[in-house]
Amino acid sequence: VNNYSIPWFVALVCESWFTFSWIFIFTTQWTPAIVKTYPDRLLHSVQELPRVDLFVTTADDVLEPPIITVNTVLSLLALDYPAEKLACYVSDDGFSPLTFHALQQASHFAKLWIPFCKKYHVQIRAPFRFFCDQNGASSYQNTTPKFREEWLWMKEKYDNLCHKIEEASHKSIPWQLDGEFAVFSNSDRKNHPTIIRVIWDKNEGLFDGLPHLIYISREKRSNHPHHFKAGAMNVLYIGAGLAGLQGPFYGGTNCFHRRKVIYGLSPYNIEKGNIISEKELKQKFGGSEELVKSVADALEGRSYSPHDDINVSNTLEAASEVASCGYEYANGWGQQVGWIYGSITEDVQTGLTIHRKGWRSEMCTPNPIGFTGCAPIGLPTAMTQQKRWVTGMVEIFFSRHCPILATLFGNLPFRMFLAYMWIIDWGLRSLPQTCYVSLLTYCIITNSNFLPKGWGLWIHVTIFTIHTVCTLSEYLATGLSIRAWWNNQRMSRIRTTSAGFLGFLSALFKLLRISDTVFDITRKDENPFGNGIHDSDAGRFTFNESPVFVPATTILLSQLIALSMKLLGLQPIKSGNNECGIDCAKRDPEHHADTALLEAKKIASQYQKEADKCNSGMETCEEAREKAESAIVAQKKLTALWELRARRKGWEEWVAKSNTKSHGNVQYA
Numbered sequence: 001v002n003n004y005s006i007p008w009f010v011a012l013v014c015e016s017w018f019t020f021s022w023i024f025i026f027t028t029q030w031t032p033a034i035v036k037t038y039p040d041r042l043l044h045s046v047q048e049l050p051r052v053d054l055f056v057t058t059a060d061d062v063l064e065p066p067i068i069t070v071n072t073v074l075s076l077l078a079l080d081y082p083a084e085k086l087a088c089y090v091s092d093d094g095f096s097p098l099t100f101h102a103l104q105q106a107s108h109f110a111k112l113w114i115p116f117c118k119k120y121h122v123q124i125r126a127p128f129r130f131f132c133d134q135n136g137a138s139s140y141q142n143t144t145p146k147f148r149e150e151w152l153w154m155k156e157k158y159d160n161l162c163h164k165i166e167e168a169s170h171k172s173i174p175w176q177l178d179g180e181f182a183v184f185s186n187s188d189r190k191n192h193p194t195i196i197r198v199i200w201d202k203n204e205g206l207f208d209g210l211p212h213l214i215y216i217s218r219e220k221r222s223n224h225p226h227h228f229k230a231g232a233m234n235v236l237y238i239g240a241g242l243a244g245l246q247g248p249f250y251g252g253t254n255c256f257h258r259r260k261v262i263y264g265l266s267p268y269n270i271e272k273g274n275i276i277s278e279k280e281l282k283q284k285f286g287g288s289e290e291l292v293k294s295v296a297d298a299l300e301g302r303s304y305s306p307h308d309d310i311n312v313s314n315t316l317e318a319a320s321e322v323a324s325c326g327y328e329y330a331n332g333w334g335q336q337v338g339w340i341y342g343s344i345t346e347d348v349q350t351g352l353t354i355h356r357k358g359w360r361s362e363m364c365t366p367n368p369i370g371f372t373g374c375a376p377i378g379l380p381t382a383m384t385q386q387k388r389w390v391t392g393m394v395e396i397f398f399s400r401h402c403p404i405l406a407t408l409f410g411n412l413p414f415r416m417f418l419a420y421m422w423i424i425d426w427g428l429r430s431l432p433q434t435c436y437v438s439l440l441t442y443c444i445i446t447n448s449n450f451l452p453k454g455w456g457l458w459i460h461v462t463i464f465t466i467h468t469v470c471t472l473s474e475y476l477a478t479g480l481s482i483r484a485w486w487n488n489q490r491m492s493r494i495r496t497t498s499a500g501f502l503g504f505l506s507a508l509f510k511l512l513r514i515s516d517t518v519f520d521i522t523r524k525d526e527n528p529f530g531n532g533i534h535d536s537d538a539g540r541f542t543f544n545e546s547p548v549f550v551p552a553t554t555i556l557l558s559q560l561i562a563l564s565m566k567l568l569g570l571q572p573i574k575s576g577n578n579e580c581g582i583d584c585a586k587r588d589p590e591h592h593a594d595t596a597l598l599e600a601k602k603i604a605s606q607y608q609k610e611a612d613k614c615n616s617g618m619e620t621c622e623e624a625r626e627k628a629e630s631a632i633v634a635q636k637k638l639t640a641l642w643e644l645r646a647r648r649k650g651w652e653e654w655v656a657k658s659n660t661k662s663h664g665n666v667q668y669a
């Protein structure tokens, strides 16, 4: 382990995280459940259909233009469902007279729009969507002259409605703030009393076939936490508990909750027939007698009969009391019952709390789809939305609502746990992904490496190739193009390194109590279906000066610098076989000392070898010299012996020398 550097460890942690992510993603594709729906069969049991309270929220008349709210409300009021079984409540956290005015205008238009939808079985009931088709009435199946005539007339009425709302939004003081609007004067959106207005109460008998329509702007005080959408939804739930139809709630695109579920009951309570005592009811639901009674009725299965008259106007006083910002103090709203507070992705947290109790949910996707929402069009808006989602997911993971705890200590089934982890990990993995992307740049700049060498590198190459082939084939199998796949790959990197990273930091700062999180509302486009306004941006990634792009841009620039350094050969020289990194930079002097020592040791050992060689050479020379000396001595002895013998035989030295001269160089022994 000592041989590896910090980049190597960072890479190890990131890659381990990606392995978990892969497991979560993989499990979502494991035995998928498909729910078949038969909407036609409902026609046989219209009498048994439950009453439904429909909730719409809005929080800012600039980011969420009133025409969008109006279209949502109109589409709900015109649902193909018995009108007496529907009631619609609009929560306005923006405290906007413009929104209230728009809803009033919409209620007049609704008297024409609802009968039209019912008469021609209109499936797309949001007028802006219905009228957006360039081909006009001829694009619909029913093209009788009568239909075309009514279509044109309705379109004219809708254009009038848009025009009135548009005109009102451009005036600085759109109308006299008196009469019904007087309450909007002398208050601002962060500090105002509760406003509840019954825009349409069908029991007034003026028009049959139009559901209740109620406008609520809950009390806001600057020193009081409002819990964003969760707080708004709870006020609607409490209000509908008093003046509602006592059936299931519809609270967002395609999402229905049973009343008992929202009131905090678990399936096990119901099995055991647990009835909550009055004391406990007051502890959980607050001090309103009317609310406690209606909750008790709902929990014990005593609901209103379809023939009951519900006069909303009679319950206004009690509803105003429960919509005040002090009502939730010291009771269970937001903690045990209703939408749960603590995360800005309150829908995920509330779902988790419900599933933890052992409830099951079904995802029904009829054809055509029952309800649709609108997605942000431009990249900056999408980034704002996704930053909030990431922050919310991280908040949930580090809270007591974490899916791990819900499985260990609650009744969250294991497969459901994996599914929640898949959703939450979508936010969590922004951090390792950003680190991994930055690591590459770092390693190029410092001329270090975190990838294995040799055959080990093929593991990465293989995983990358398999991932690419799998995701691409999934896109192609679902009828999407290669271009869509490529765009989403790019989007994914941009999202991770910008919105994802900042969202993670924002949640971290909240956990460290440095700052609190903010619910940035997603901008809704007034013309989501074209009219040419956004055509110039079609197919483009649009950026702006938003700080959300700072991390991604920084990473991009550093990658370009790294690439240039690599191409121009400006990288620092690689030092030895150490996998250099942050660690290396920190220990620079130490590192130099180590290298010098190593070098000195190497040189010393070389000298030692040379010396050894010399020594062994010297030994060989000495041996040869000794041998030569002994050979000389032996030779001298032999010479002396021969000389002696020769002298004995009368040999004289001077005769020999002269003979040698006369016979040249030839010598005879």
Ligand SMILES: O=c1ccn([C@@H]2O[C@H](COP(=O)(O)OP(=O)(O)O[C@H]3O[C@H](CO)[C@@H](O)[C@H](O)[C@H]3O)[C@@H](O)[C@H]2O)c(=O)[nH]1
Binding pocket: 057, 058, 059, 060, 064, 091, 093, 227, 228, 229, 232, 252, 253, 344, 345, 346, 347, 385, 388, 389, 392, 519, 520, 521, 522, 523
């Ligand atoms: O203080 C607030 C803040 C928000 N809202 C409303 O909450 C809704 C959701 O906000 P939006 O900005 O539209 O978020 P989206 O990302 O589009 O919505 C998705 O994500 C939200 C959680 O982040 C969920 O609440 C939504 O159901 C889900 O569709 C909007 O209608 C807002 O008007 C309030 O009523 N009061």
